[in-house]
Amino acid sequence: MSNQTGLLHRVGLWPALTVRGWGFLAASIALFIAAPMLGQREIAFAASAALALPLLSLLLVSTRHPKLSAVRRFSPETASAGTDCEVGLSIQNWGIAPSPAANWHDEAAAPLHRSAPALLPALPAFRSLETDTPGVTTMRYTIESPQRGQHSIGPLWVRIGDPFGLATRRLSVGGSDTLTVTPAVELLSRSSFRLPSGDGQAMQSRRPAASGEQDVIARKYQTGDSIRRVHWPATARHSELMVRQDDQHTDHEAVVVLDSRRESFTRKVRPRPGEAESDAFEWAVSMAVSIGLHLLHEGYRTALIESHQSSSSRSGDRSASSADELLARGALARLAASHSPLSVRDIVADAGRTSGELAPLFAVLGNLDAESVDALARAATASSSARAFVVHEAQSSGSVSAPDWALALRDDLARAGWAVRLVTPDEPISSAWDLDAAGSAP
Numbered sequence: 001m002s003n004q005t006g007l008l009h010r011v012g013l014w015p016a017l018t019v020r021g022w023g024f025l026a027a028s029i030a031l032f033i034a035a036p037m038l039g040q041r042e043i044a045f046a047a048s049a050a051l052a053l054p055l056l057s058l059l060l061v062s063t064r065h066p067k068l069s070a071v072r073r074f075s076p077e078t079a080s081a082g083t084d085c086e087v088g089l090s091i092q093n094w095g096i097a098p099s100p101a102a103n104w105h106d107e108a109a110a111p112l113h114r115s116a117p118a119l120l121p122a123l124p125a126f127r128s129l130e131t132d133t134p135g136v137t138t139m140r141y142t143i144e145s146p147q148r149g150q151h152s153i154g155p156l157w158v159r160i161g162d163p164f165g166l167a168t169r170r171l172s173v174g175g176s177d178t179l180t181v182t183p184a185v186e187l188l189s190r191s192s193f194r195l196p197s198g199d200g201q202a203m204q205s206r207r208p209a210a211s212g213e214q215d216v217i218a219r220k221y222q223t224g225d226s227i228r229r230v231h232w233p234a235t236a237r238h239s240e241l242m243v244r245q246d247d248q249h250t251d252h253e254a255v256v257v258l259d260s261r262r263e264s265f266t267r268k269v270r271p272r273p274g275e276a277e278s279d280a281f282e283w284a285v286s287m288a289v290s291i292g293l294h295l296l297h298e299g300y301r302t303a304l305i306e307s308h309q310s311s312s313s314r315s316g317d318r319s320a321s322s323a324d325e326l327l328a329r330g331a332l333a334r335l336a337a338s339h340s341p342l343s344v345r346d347i348v349a350d351a352g353r354t355s356g357e358l359a360p361l362f363a364v365l366g367n368l369d370a371e372s373v374d375a376l377a378r379a380a381t382a383s384s385s386a387r388a389f390v391v392h393e394a395q396s397s398g399s400v401s402a403p404d405w406a407l408a409l410r411d412d413l414a415r416a417g418w419a420v421r422l423v424t425p426d427e428p429i430s431s432a433w434d435l436d437a438a439g440s441a442p
Contacts (some may be wrong), residue, residue, distance in 0.1 A: 016062045021054040021166035032135070054141035062158060066099035068092065068123070070156045070173040072106075072347045078327065079145040081286075082185040086142050087115070089156060092134040093123035103159045106249050107176070108143065109152040110382075111275060115141040120158060145181040146383075147276055148285065148331050153175045181326035183286040186429040188294040216385045218242040253301040253351040255383070257344050257363040258288040260306040262335045264366030266393050277335055283425040284364040287389055289330035291362050293323055303351055304329050307342045307372075341371035345379040358384035363389050367405050377416030388420045389432060394424050 017025065031047030071090045079085035087106065093099045093308045106115040118139065126134040143153070154176030161168040218234035221241035234242035259265075265278040276282045292302045304326060344361075351359035361383035363376065380386040391412075392406040402410075402422045410420040423432045 012118070012323055015058050015167050015169040017058070017167050018161070018165055020164075020191055021057060024050050024054045024166060035439070048057075053164060054166045057162040057164055060162045061167045061169040063097075064100070064160060064169075065156045066093060066097075066123075066171075067095035068099060068158070068173050069094060072154060072156075072177045074177075075181055078182055078324070078331070080182050081145060083145060084142045085145050085179065086140060087153065089107075089139045090136045090141065091120065091123070092126075092136055093181075094126050094134055096125055098125045099123040100160055102161075104156060106141065106156050107154055108431070109176075111147050112143055112145065112151050112153065112179075115143065143179075145179065146181045148181045148282070150331065151181060153179050166286065180328065180331050183282075183289045183330040183332075183333075185286055185290040185293060185327070186433075188290055188430060188433045190294075190297075191316065218244060236380040252299065252357065252359075253303060254295045254360045255303045255305060255344065255348050255351050255362070256288050256292050256295070257342070257361070257365075258284060258304065258306050258366040259342060259368070260333055260335060260336055261338045261342070261364070261366070263337075264307075264368060265391075267335070275335050279367060279425040280393055281335055283423070283427075283429075284389075284391045285330050287332045287391075287429050287432070288333075288362075288364045289326060290324075291364075292326045292330075293363075295360075296326065302326065303347065305336065305344055305347055306333060306336075341375045342368060343372075343375040343379075345375065345382050347377050348382045358382065360384050361386045363388040365409070367392075368409055373409065373412045373416075376413060376418070380417040385419070386417060387421075388413055389421050389423055391423055391425065394426065 028047045028050035031043050031050060035041070035043040035047060069092050073088045073090070075086045075088065077413070089106065099122060102120045103117050104120045105117045108114045118141070120139065121137065123137055124135060141293075145151070154174065156173040157170055159168050160168050205240075217230040218238075219242065221230070221243050229243040231242045231244045260281070265281045266276045268275070288304065292304050295302045340367075343346060348359055348361050359382075361379060365388055368376070376388075390406050390409055392403055406422050410422055413420045421432060
């Protein structure tokens with residue numbers, strides 16, 4: 001939601017003649033030329049009138065300063081990439097004279113598109129003795145949000161004219177607002193979230209700690225719930241399958257690493273204004289946030305670490321307490337110039353100290369250097385399980401083979417104990433996760 005308010009007369013462009021106005025001007029010049037040739041004084045009077053009208057119209061629109069204000073609101077307040085967002089403009093006339101009917105549009109920075117021109121009706125004058133604030137006229141339009149990030153919308157432009165339609169002037173209302181667009185995410189498959197037991201071999205289902213039966217809440221069975229969690233008394237009471245949903249107070253934490261180093265991803269040579277620098281990185285952000293949301297749903301505090309922050313961030317500083325916070329971090333993720341190795345071992349170790357259990361580690365990676373591979377190998381020893389998604393561009397149209405660097409990275413990480421999956425930006429996130437889950441992922 002925005003609280004941006006501005007007066008219309010603060011920013012304006014010079015008035016200009018319309019096509020009709022230029023027609024009157026051309027007609028007046030032609031009549032002035034024809035008058036002496038034809039010897040008709042009446043033609044000269046007609047030429048003077050034809051010239052005076054557009055000049056008076058220019059003067060009229062130059063001196064009109066309707067005092068409008070606008071407040072812009074977004075619904076939803078943060079949009080998801082690839083979805084539509086409704087923009088509401090609450091417009092008020094603070095002037096003592098009514099404002100004229102005018103055409104308007106809302107400006108937007110690429111990759112968003114400005115709104116289509118529409119008609120703003122005449123607004124009544126503000127009577128300060130009768131009311132504290134003027135009446136509100138709300139205009140709405142829908143804007144597509146194709147790419148995650150923070151995008152500028154505004155200012156509101158209004159085009160006023162004279163009663164004869166001979167001259168117009170563009171004026172702006174207020175400034176711009178920022179629309180936050182979160183990454184496109186997908187729901188990942190649900191199953192018992194398994195972690196290694198103390199001996200590191202057998203797998204056991206993770207349960208959030210509960211202080212007793214009073215902390216158990218029954219909810220409807222969902223696909224992927226273990227049959228061992230069925231709450232039989234609640235099932236009998238509700239006549240439908242119910243499962244235990246334990247109290248979600250937990251100190252367990254998981255770490256998701258997003259490789260955001262500029263040198264890790266293939267970038268477009270000349271991206272268009274507002275276009276993503278790298279399709280592979282955009283996929284990596286969506287995957288990392290989707291994993292984070294999945295972990296939050298399973299009751300984990302999730303630390304989302306970008307690689308260029310890994311050397312100076314502790315897991316507690318990056319833990320997301322809510323899905324909205326995690327999505328906001330994904331919206332702000334950017335490729336950054338960083339040549340330091342991707343070191344997260346200390347962060348993973350810190351994440352496990354509170355609960356006394358090793359934290360699970362997930363990573364979405366690009367083309368790593370040898371130092372980063374060594375650092376990730378050390379990080380795997382501090383985690384209960386380490387799973388990586390290596391994102392690479394397809395080598396050619398229709399090609400399914402991975403480049404040599406991706407194959408080498410997969411082999412290096414696998415030798416260090418990572419479960420690795422090679423993916424391309426064209427692959428659906430849920431498919432990549434399901435294929436990984438067929439092995440040992442949650």
